């Protein structure tokens with residue numbers, strides 16, 4: 001398949017041997033986390049243990065993206081063939097109110113992004129613990145101890161980390177505890193190559209390893225967090241932490257040209273809209289379109305636009321609102337696809353009306369993605385985030401734990417845009433203990449019930465578009481795992497009515513798309529994805545060249 005030249009230098013490694021000695025495959029957003037997961041597989045842990053170790057390591061070496069102060073979603077295929085989804089998303093504190101980010105009739109965008117009010121009740125640690133306990137071979141403590149040693153010894157700051165620090169140094173300076181960790185004494189960020197040590201975070205990991213997650217959710221961490229919240233105008237309390245619960249959910253299962261796609265259900269919009277977009281594409285001969293063509297970018301964009309119009313209206317926490325299952329109905333997808341014309345962009349005024357209404361509903365009643373698989377058939381797709389770069393920017397004093405700003409993922413008021421320019425409505429309004437809507441899309445692709453790809457991404461709403469692109473590349477273009485991530489990306493989120501494109505499309509594509517009525521915005525890169533795959537009996541692992549991750553096949557005796 002054709003892809004943009006600059007992405008050909010994809011940072012991927014396939015180190016497997018040909019004699020079946022491979023233990024599995026790993027791809028994460030940081031080489032140190034990839035190594036941690038590979039070592040787990042080589043030491044007798046399974047893919048779940050490896051994913052947990054990688055996530056805890058990322059909280060140390062890539063803490064501006066994810067950590068135990070944030071949340072995560074996991075879709076996993078278990079060795080016995082079962083598919084499960086685990087929701088470790090943050091919740092709004094009990095003291096949150098619908099209009100908490102509106103003052104005198106005006107939305108205060110900064111308040112949902114920075115500081116105490118921006119913080120949702122963290123879920124990642126509870127999720128990793130639940131995952132390890134139910135499906136791992138190792139206790140959580142083992143992963144915590146290893147990551148603690150790393151936090152204490154220090155990590156080399158990567159160019160990407162240093163760039164993030166430069167961008168956020170002014171915001172971090174508002175929080176002395178954060179500044180003490182992430183900035184030098186002159187207030188500037190650590191530079192690439194310097195060693196960043198996090199002794200408080202190491203102590204926190206060790207205390208959890210010794211005392212269990214109670215230390216975090218019911219013990220000293222909860223006390224310190226509440227004290228900091230009180231002193232800084234927040235509403236999150238110890239009680240919020242004590243009442244936090246992960247949720248095991250049913251993955252969203254759809255099909256695409258006979259392949260099975262297992263995605264994350266609400267409160268993520270990821271699984272629903274990846275599935276819905278693929279449903280729309282199914283009626284087109286996608287594989288016959290040039291991989292870098294205006295036709296392909298147009299078709300993807302038009303399908304995405306329709307899905308995001310539905311997202312803005314229908315999607316929210318299924319424990320609070322009814323999210324229609326009809327959104328992923330094949331007939332509904334086909335009906336929406338009928339509105340797509342190849343010769344011009346068709347404006348979409350608003351959401352559609354999926355079949356079954358709200359009766360047949362789901363659940364009835366700056367981020368990182370990692371993918372791990374083992375030779376027993378355990379596959380894990382895990383996406384974790386504290387939301388934007390360095391989350392709320394605030395660290396709970398004495399703990400090293402950087403808190404999320406996931407409250408910004410709520411629709412703070414109908415029609416108001418969030419950090420990612422997303423609009424929302426009633427379904428995603430703030431309510432006490434509600435989970436903010438997400439776009440995170442940890443996804444498994446299966447053929448004849450056997451997993452062939454675990455994929456997901458970082459990048460807000462573009463996560464959905466990146467995931468669709470990877471699935472289309474594999475199914476329609478026969479791409480390898482690495483090629484699927486290298487494929488040129490396009491994104492449309494309905495509002496703004498703009499087709500966002502990377503380099504890598506045919507030179508003439510932009511002009512052709514404008515002639516069809518698209519407003520085109522070019523960007524150097526969209527997001528960062530990580531994937532592992534299995535093709536022809538061999539493991540593949542790929543990390544996105546747009547990020548700093550790495551992929552590796554774990555070799556060794558079993």
Ligand code: DON
Nearest residue numbers: 366367387438439440459460
């Ligand atoms: O859950 C979500 O959709 C967002 N909080 C993800 C944020 C993200 O991907 C940041 N990376 N650019």
